[in-house]
Amino acid sequence: MGEMPVRPLRADAERSVRAVLEAAERVLAEDPGASMEQIAAAAGVARTTIHRRFANRQSLIEALALSAARQLAQAVDDGRPDTAPPLVAMHRITANVLQVKGAWAFALGLPADPDSEAAVLQQDIDRRCVAVLQRAQDEKVIDAAADLEWVRRVYYALIGESLRGGADGSGTQGSDPDGADPDALAARIIDTLLRGAGPRAGGG
Structure with a gap:
């Protein structure tokens, strides 16, 4: 009976950490120099809570980077890069x-x-991406002579530009339906990656 409170407390602690990390993302995106106190206030937790969970500002930032890297790795994994048909995997991964x-x-x-878990996760994501591109190349979706490392870099650049377009151009989200829909945006990225801007067969 004495063990009953343990689970709720742990769940509560995890919730407060998640709230702090979400607040840190919002606050630091606007002001990279924001203090631990500002982040605590935005998270709705006491200053003592944030200091108990994170030894200092640097440890909070490292936890934020690692949490985001893990979510990115999970997003790739959820696209089933090793088992789904290559085009399906590429689309799902891109939207995620x-x-x-x-x-x-x-x-x-x-x-x-370079030695952090976040860096290791990013290297693994890069490897998995090239593996999906290799499967697409094996199925003749990508040209046999294509340099897959270059294709990966172009793919990442397309994702980056898509996000920048949505963030900078306030009109993009509202006026361009693709800007608000990850699936539509993913379809456009994959189409551009695989077919470029050249004319389509039949003029369409």
């Missing part, structure tokens, strides 16, 4: 990644220490 990158832009833009 757009959502995570859109929500955690500040955290994912932080430079990762």
Whole structure:
């Protein structure tokens, strides 16, 4: 009976950490120099709570970067890169990644220490991406002579530009339906990656 409170307390602690990380993303995206106190206030937790969970501002920022990297890795994994048909996997992964990158832009833009878990996760994401592209190449969806590392870099750049367009151009989200829909945006990214801007067969 004495163990009853343990689970709710742990769940509550996890919730407060999640609230702090979400607040840190919002606050630091607007003001990268924001203090722990400002983040605590935005998260709706006491200053003592944030200091109990994170030794200092740097440890909070490292936790934020790692949390975002894990979510990005999960977004890739959820697209079933090893088992789904390559085009299906590419579409799902792209839509998932757009959502995570859109929500955690500040955290994912932080430079990762080369030995950190976040950096290792990013390397694994890169490898999995090339593996999906390899499967697409094997199925003749991508040209046999294509340099897959270059294709991966172009793919990442397309995702980055898509997110920048939605963030900067306030009109993009409202006037362009693709800007608000990860699935439509993912379809456009994959289409551009695989077919470029050249004329379509039959003029359409």
